[in-house]
Amino acid sequence: MRGAMSVLRRPARVLAVAVIFAWSAAAVLAADSRPVPLLSPMPGTPEAPDFSLGDLDGGTVRLSDLRGQVVIVNFWATWCPPCRFEIPSMQRTWDAVRGTGIVLLAVHVGGDEDKVWQFATDYAVDFPVLLDPDSAVTDAWPVIGLPTTFVVDPSGRIAYRAIGGREWDDPRLLDQIKQLRPQ
Amino acid sequence: MESLGPPRRARNHGHVRVVWGALAVAAALVADFELRPVAAQTFGDDPAAVSVRAAGLSLELAPLTLDQTRAFFIGRGFDPAAADAIARDGCVFRSNIGNRVDDPAGPATEIDLALWRVDAGAGWRPLRLKEDWMRQWDAAHPGGRAAVAFRWALFPTRQTFGPGDYNWGMITFGLAPGTGFDLDVRWRSGGEAHGRILRRLRCAAQ
Numbered sequence: 001m002r003g004a005m006s007v008l009r010r011p012a013r014v015l016a017v018a019v020i021f022a023w024s025a026a027a028v029l030a031a032d033s034r035p036v037p038l039l040s041p042m043p044g045t046p047e048a049p050d051f052s053l054g055d056l057d058g059g060t061v062r063l064s065d066l067r068g069q070v071v072i073v074n075f076w077a078t079w080c081p082p083c084r085f086e087i088p089s090m091q092r093t094w095d096a097v098r099g100t101g102i103v104l105l106a107v108h109v110g111g112d113e114d115k116v117w118q119f120a121t122d123y124a125v126d127f128p129v130l131l132d133p134d135s136a137v138t139d140a141w142p143v144i145g146l147p148t149t150f151v152v153d154p155s156g157r158i159a160y161r162a163i164g165g166r167e168w169d170d171p172r173l174l175d176q177i178k179q180l181r182p183q
Numbered sequence: 184m185e186s187l188g189p190p191r192r193a194r195n196h197g198h199v200r201v202v203w204g205a206l207a208v209a210a211a212l213v214a215d216f217e218l219r220p221v222a223a224q225t226f227g228d229d230p231a232a233v234s235v236r237a238a239g240l241s242l243e244l245a246p247l248t249l250d251q252t253r254a255f256f257i258g259r260g261f262d263p264a265a266a267d268a269i270a271r272d273g274c275v276f277r278s279n280i281g282n283r284v285d286d287p288a289g290p291a292t293e294i295d296l297a298l299w300r301v302d303a304g305a306g307w308r309p310l311r312l313k314e315d316w317m318r319q320w321d322a323a324h325p326g327g328r329a330a331v332a333f334r335w336a337l338f339p340t341r342q343t344f345g346p347g348d349y350n351w352g353m354i355t356f357g358l359a360p361g362t363g364f365d366l367d368v369r370w371r372s373g374g375e376a377h378g379r380i381l382r383r384l385r386c387a388a389q
Contacts, residue, residue: 037347111328
């Protein structure tokens, strides 16, 4: 009888294993088929428009002073949902790359300095947050919607662009950025 | 007891059939992810919202209530009358539009809202675009942080998305609160034109 049950169970086991395998394969393939939101090469790699903007601490940051480093320039606003979504991963990235030849600047588009300061406090942001109250600097860059982020290479040219939020500490994305550093 | 089962060779073939059958199911599942038919469907907890994923386009639309619209713009520096005008005349939807093709080296998706049309029962007509609002306000000399916020809060009229790119923003259809309408959505993927008509959308009534 035990043998009979074993024989009867065997197809069920095979079926179960096959179904699990099938679902796993489907899940893996489906996961692989999902978008991989990395950074798009910037057509023409134009020179990054220089700017000098105030930060939340009363200082001033000039982009051209950072020549020789890779600079991530993020244009965002506190009221923009995908901007808020990506800020934590930006902070994790900043924690990982600061002092390694990579700089992260977040340019807030529009006024509301108090709201920006509150946001930076709530999200424990300690990378430089710059203020572009009249949007003049943002208008000089090829920004169409928020958030848009550019990666400027050490020679001052825009190498990559991302429209919409990203997981900035994704290793594949970080590799794209790190490879811009002088070898 | 061995005789209760089919001959070993036949059993093995049966197992093989089962495995291949399951693999076929997996392939169908994967194909479904890849080739899901064009559909507008409700998502999230908003019964008035629609989402579409087709031919390089990812689109989500959901109406904002008049109070949500007023609150947003008053919070950005608009005076209450101006914020109320946007809410009442705009038929404001939040939108999430992008390129969600699976291949990182895949084609770009191009959006031009000037090509979209709405039909609320009186024929197809254009949307009320960001530029239309800005022209109206330029004449009334508004400005400052309210104008900056409005310009960046509305979905850009034209935008090109690489794989994985997307943008959020408000889209205004220029209809009265509570109006039902169809929306003709146009886009290009890899240079190829596509279009879908989304039926029975509705502006928030209040």
